[in-house]
Amino acid sequence: MSGPLAGPRTGGVLDADPDLAPDAPLEVVLHRVLLRTCRELRARTALLVLPDEHAPGDARVVAHGLDDAARDALVPDAATRLALLAGDAGLGPDCLALPVHVGGVPYGRLHVCDKQGPDAAGFDAHDRQLAAVFAAVLGPTIEHVRLHERARRQRAWAEAAADIGAVLVGPVSQGSALQLVADRALAAVDADFVAVLLPRDDTSLAVEVVAGRDVPPALVGELTRPDGLPAEVVRTGAGLVVPDTDLEPLYLPGEEERWPELRSVILLPLPGDEHVGVLALGWRERLAPGSWQLDPTLPQRFCDQAGLVVQVARARADRDRLAVLEDRDRIGRDLHDFVIQRLYGTALGLEVLGRTLEPGPVADQVSQAVDQLDATIQDVRRTIFELSTAEDEGVRTELLRLSDVVARSVGFRPRLVVDGPVDTLVVGPLRHQVLGVLGEAVSNAVRHAQASSIDVEVRASVAEGVLVRVTDDGQGLRGRTPRGGLLNMTHRAEGLGGSCAVRDRPDGGVEVLWQVPGEAVR
Ligand SMILES: Nc1ncnc2c1ncn2[C@@H]1O[C@H](COP(=O)(O)OP(=O)(O)OP(=O)(O)O)[C@@H](O)[C@H]1O
Ligand SMILES: [Mg+2]
Known part of the structure; x- marks a missing residue:
């Protein structure tokens, strides 16, 4: 047997123990080592105190021979844990305390207590020697299990990179290439949510594809804020790790309701000649700052490959x-x-x-x-x-173009929500009508409303047809009646068996609601 669990340093005490296989989770391996320590020393309890990766500035205790309640009574608070870790305090005069080194530097501390048996007078010199052996073996064990874990994660990312690389040789549309990037990243890192964002202009990025459970589909097409975190990743070319989004003021200010609720997020650049995009990975639960999921170096190769895929697909x-x-x-x-x-x-x-x-x-x-x-x-x-x-741009692209025009004339972008297969359903004459309505409603909001925000929503489905809603927070209609533009919108709807309503909103501003039924898209 090779590896840190064998050889002369352990004096053979840990040789050939199948329970100590390095691919077992770290906690399991540590418990097994503590069990062996107690057996060999005929001690009742062994405690290993380690820095707590989930809570920086605290320590955690792995205990053998104590249930949770007894452990908490013995080590009640962070101050006690930290003192036991540093060696400033022990568990009693009859206990042994030995430092555990990882990578050659002091890392944790092993405490062994309660000598059992007829000679329970206390630990003797031989026990001390044995305890030192176990303490010496714990460090490399921790390191080894971690390296093993890291290698496993790296392999998962490498396989994902190979998968997405395969699209470079086949005929694949940009949309499905990006979707593959998102799907494979989701699986490789056990994330709850993945998005691929690509720049729309110098300042903002658009969500191109998303993957994950319960992800709002309307997110696709959303633009990020120019001062937001994704834009910063593009600017700096460096990944950003947000272990706790609650503590990050720049995380989606004012945009939260459109994104899934995520506690931990990592944003990685997808590099190209220039930085071509951002891969966003998110988790609903808060992850420990040091957890492997939040390690931006692991997916490096995957991101390089994804950057290439994006460029080639484009x-x-x-x-x-x-x-x-x-x-x-x-x-x-x-x-x-x-x-x-x-x-x-x-x-x-x-x-x-x-x-x-x-x-x-x-x-x-x-x-x-x-x-x-x-x-x-x-x-x-x-x-x-x-x-x-002939223009073959989809409604989505036209909307983004419209958003540029609005930004140029009023200084802010409308918020866009696009839901459903808009680009496949809203085509031909229907596309012409929908673009006409959008153009008119948005231009009214820009020209007449004096609004500080405009919301544009386009939803399409075979069952429900098409819905266009344009709202602003401006001064409202003030009794003005529809003339050219608003009447045209109504005609466009009625021609397709639908309806158009323009009304003042209860808390100010105007809402245009234009709908045509499912028959219009079939
Ligand atoms: N979003 C809005 N906010 C405030 N007032 C509006 C808004 N939309 C329309 N109005 C008012 O309703 C009137 C009628 O709108 P309509 O689109 O029918 O005509 P128009 O915009 O004035 O002209 P046209 O559309 O033919 O260029 C407008 O002149 C304006 O006073
Ligand atoms: Mg008008």
Whole structure:
């Protein structure tokens, strides 16, 4: 057997104990060592006092031979624990106290008490020697179990990195590549929540994908504050660890209600040529500051790989988009240069032919054919125009663009909530209507409301249809009646079997609620 539990330092006392396998949890291994200590020394109790990683400035006690109540009575408070750790106090004149070193530096203290048996007069020199052996073995044991644990975690991250690396060689959309990054990170670190954020502009990031249990889907598309923590990670390029979000004033001020409730969070940069994004990992329970989940060095390789995935996926999306645009251009040119010219030539030939004919049914038919060809030429011209101006951005992207426009004109961004498969359901003519409504409602809020905040909500589902709600906290309608813009919104809704209501809100400002039913998206 090799490892810290064997060899001459233990004098053989711990040799070949299967219960001391280093892949067992640390607590189990420590209890086993204390049990062996008591057995070998014929002592009733052994206590190991260690720094408490969950509570900096305190110590924790691992005890053998005492139940929890007896342990708490013996070591009632932090002051006692710290004194026992430092060796400033002992548990009695008949107890042994020995320092435990980890990595060559003093770390904890082993206390052994209550010598049992007929010679219970106290511990003798041999006992002292044995106790020293156990104390000497505890340090490397702790270190070894920890290294083992760390290696296991590193392996989990490395496997996750390999998984996401696989998408670099296959054809995968940006959305699913990012989702894979989030899903694998969630599993690798046992997190409750993961988000991948990418920069939208110089100051804010948008939530691109989320993973986890009970995660509000509306979070996707949310922008973070320019002075928030994710933006700081992008600015500095360094990860941020927040063991307790309650103690971090910059953690989501004013935005909490949209995010899941998280107590511990770690934000890591996804590096690229420049910093391309942020990976956010969160837990609902508060984690110990020193816990492995909050170690920003473990996922380093994963983040490097994820940064690469983001860049490649983006480049691919750009390339695909460019290819579509180039294709459209080519089709437009071909339609113009070949199809129209041929139609035009045929129409001209028919027209000349028609002039040579006597008036009558044949001449009329030729003339009708010429008219139809003219109409077809007009159709093709319109198609060419539509091809060159066709916009294939989703509603989400258009919303972010609208948010930029608002920020430029009033100095703040509207809060955006996008829920459901908006980009897949709100397309074609419906997309046109929805964008028209959003543009009008937001521009009214900007122009007439004198608001200090604007909220925009777009929800879409096959069952419920589409809902657009735009609210502001401005001066309200003050009795003004709908004219062009507001009436248009109503027409747009009614044309799709829906409705539009514009009203003053009870605590000031205006609410526009525009809805169309499920039939409109099917
Ligand atoms: N969010 C709002 N806050 C305060 N007043 C509003 C708001 N939206 C509309 N109004 C009032 O209602 C009136 C009618 O709005 P409507 O959108 O129909 O017309 P408009 O914005 O004045 O013109 P148009 O939309 O044709 O450019 C506005 O002139 C304005 O006085
Ligand atoms: Mg208007």
